[in-house]
Amino acid sequence: MDELLKLLKANALETTANLARMLNLSEPDVKARITEYERTGIIRGYQAIVNTDDLDLPIVEAVIEIKVTPERDGGFNRIAERISKFPEVDALHLMSGTYDLLAVVNGRNLKQVALFVSAKLATIEGVLSTSTHFMLKTYKEHGVLMQAEAQNERIQVSP
Amino acid sequence: MNASKSPRSFVAPYLRELPRSGIRDFFDLVSSRKGVISLSIGEPDFVTPWHIRETAIFALDHGATTYTANRGTIELRRAIATYIQRVFGVAYNPENEILVTVGVSEALDIAVRAVVEPGDEVLYHEPCYVSYAPEVLMAHGVPVAVPTRREDGFRLTREMLEDKVTPRTRALLLNFPTNPTGATMTREELAPIAEFVREHDLVAITDEVYSELTYEGAQTSLASFPGMQERTIFLHGFSKGWAMTGFRIGYACAPPELSEAMMKIHQYIMMCAPILSQKAALEALRSSADTNEMRASYLQRRNLMCGALNDMGLPCHLPNGAFYLFPYIGGHGLTSKEFAMRLLDEENVACVPGTAFGASGEGYLRCCYATDLKAIKEAMTRIARFVKKL
Numbered sequence: 001m002d003e004l005l006k007l008l009k010a011n012a013l014e015t016t017a018n019l020a021r022m023l024n025l026s027e028p029d030v031k032a033r034i035t036e037y038e039r040t041g042i043i044r045g046y047q048a049i050v051n052t053d054d055l056d057l058p059i060v061e062a063v064i065e066i067k068v069t070p071e072r073d074g075g076f077n078r079i080a081e082r083i084s085k086f087p088e089v090d091a092l093h094l095m096s097g098t099y100d101l102l103a104v105v106n107g108r109n110l111k112q113v114a115l116f117v118s119a120k121l122a123t124i125e126g127v128l129s130t131s132t133h134f135m136l137k138t139y140k141e142h143g144v145l146m147q148a149e150a151q152n153e154r155i156q157v158s159p
Numbered sequence: 160m161n162a163s164k165s166p167r168s169f170v171a172p173y174l175r176e177l178p179r180s181g182i183r184d185f186f187d188l189v190s191s192r193k194g195v196i197s198l199s200i201g202e203p204d205f206v207t208p209w210h211i212r213e214t215a216i217f218a219l220d221h222g223a224t225t226y227t228a229n230r231g232t233i234e235l236r237r238a239i240a241t242y243i244q245r246v247f248g249v250a251y252n253p254e255n256e257i258l259v260t261v262g263v264s265e266a267l268d269i270a271v272r273a274v275v276e277p278g279d280e281v282l283y284h285e286p287c288y289v290s291y292a293p294e295v296l297m298a299h300g301v302p303v304a305v306p307t308r309r310e311d312g313f314r315l316t317r318e319m320l321e322d323k324v325t326p327r328t329r330a331l332l333l334n335f336p337t338n339p340t341g342a343t344m345t346r347e348e349l350a351p352i353a354e355f356v357r358e359h360d361l362v363a364i365t366d367e368v369y370s371e372l373t374y375e376g377a378q379t380s381l382a383s384f385p386g387m388q389e390r391t392i393f394l395h396g397f398s399k400g401w402a403m404t405g406f407r408i409g410y411a412c413a414p415p416e417l418s419e420a421m422m423k424i425h426q427y428i429m430m431c432a433p434i435l436s437q438k439a440a441l442e443a444l445r446s447s448a449d450t451n452e453m454r455a456s457y458l459q460r461r462n463l464m465c466g467a468l469n470d471m472g473l474p475c476h477l478p479n480g481a482f483y484l485f486p487y488i489g490g491h492g493l494t495s496k497e498f499a500m501r502l503l504d505e506e507n508v509a510c511v512p513g514t515a516f517g518a519s520g521e522g523y524l525r526c527c528y529a530t531d532l533k534a535i536k537e538a539m540t541r542i543a544r545f546v547k548k549l
Contacts, residue, residue: 003455003459007459011532018463018536021462021463021466021467022459022460022462022463023459023462024462154200154202154204155186155190155200156186156189156190156195156197156199156200156509157182157185157186157189157190157197157199157200157509157511158182158186158199158200158201158202159180159182159201159288159289159290159338159515
């Protein structure tokens with residue numbers, strides 16, 4: 001991946017002046033490249049990575065394995081697009097292996113998620129089966145550790 | 160009855176006179192303060208890559224708690240031989256030319272002790288790592304500093320060496336990329352140095368520990384020049400390139416006779432390097448991906464910090480290696496030590512005074528950019544504010 005994208009993935013709030021310096025580019029050049037990434041949709045948005053576990057919110061998350069009958073034209077795309085339009089669905093991936101689609105779904109409680117699965121997902125034509133797993137705790141998200149890691153105990157001065 | 164002697168008088172005179180490292184005084188001072196941003200740490204800020212740590216854990220789980228062969232495990236020595244051949248183009252026999260040590264520190268110690276007789280002179284370029292002169296002194300040799308200059312990018316030239324060489328000169332100690340200046344030397348620049356060593360019939364001791372942190376151009380060593388391998392002790396280790404300082408693992412490569420001499424000291428003083436660290440080092444050599452990723456990150460931080468220092472009026476050459484910047488602070492009427500002390504006192508930022516690395520470091524400060532990006536930015540803000548007040 002381009003170094004600029006790597007730096008932005010690590011910290012989207014980094015100033016363009018610092019980015020330019022680190023990459024040995026001019027600042028207008030960095031700005032232009034970011035604009036171009038945004039225009040072409042390589043960069044699709046900027047979000048904060050929030051440790052929701054510690055917020056004690058009424059939110060439950062589940063991953064749902066979905067088996068689907070592929071269609072002659074378009075394979076999994078039509079069903080996948082349909083599923084991904086539900087606001088309850090945070091992420092959706094086509095997978096290799098024993099099932100086809102993996103959805104990350106959130107809701108206010110177990111009951112609400114279960115209802116979504118049984119009423120909305122399972123009833124879509126072409127969906128053969130679903131298997132729901134509720135998330136209990138998040139250790140790492142987007143490459144960021146959610147539990148504080150032990151401090152790197154370097155001595156303050158060393159030769 | 161004689162009056163009892165003070166314990167100090169029991170200390171061997173040569174050690175009594177050996178000054179303790181200037182960096183230790185500074186360490187004591189910094190440790191006593193809270194909220195310090197430290198740019199004075201001489202080690203990577205990365206934790207050792209997980210697959211390397213995991214290998215050490217696995218080995219411990221499986222009862223790897225024994226001594227190894229004095230020279231280190233043959234698997235590790237073979238892997239080192241392959242690595243040195245591939246990267247530096249120098250072939251060493253893992254059976255009798257490679258010796259695994261407890262860090263490059265031990266390797267340096269036994270290398271110096273293997274070649275220096277009392278009164279022998281050892282040339283080394285300065286500013287340099289704090290151990291070189293004391294190592295030579297502890298071997299009862301005479302350290303001879305060869306000052307290098309900012310306008311030369313702190314590189315060494317044959318002329319500088321010719322000025323200092325005498326009939327008593329025994330060895331030349333090299334460290335490129337250099338701690339604390341980050342200086343590197345290209346193959347073309349090293350060629351006359353190799354010539355100098357050959358013509359004066361010297362031994363070269365090369366400390367290559369920062370070699371993987373060379374930003375532009377290939378890693379190169381004096382050992383790879385014609386006629387040099389037989390008179391070079393090549394020292395390297397895993398601390399910097401693989402972020403493995405705490406594993407304490409290094410190695411010395413040299414012709415069999417020299418290697419055997421070092422082996423004598425090593426087997427009596429150390430026996431062998433720790434087995435867990437050897438297992439971890441073997442895993443480290445399996446991939447260069449970690450090193451490449453860390454180098455890329457250091458490079459970005461170097462650029463950021465070097466630009467900021469120059470902007471605030473502390474002229475700083477852009478070093479091509481290691482993870483240190485060595486800005487010139489001499490234009491503000493303060494010595495290196497005064498500058499560092501006041502910076503610590505007034506802005507809570509710790510940088511090592513250049514004089515900790517030899518007299519020729521006067522007028523400079525060592526700032527390590529192997530530091531969290533956020534801390535670097537805050538430190539630059541504070542140093543700029545400090546400089547403005549001067």
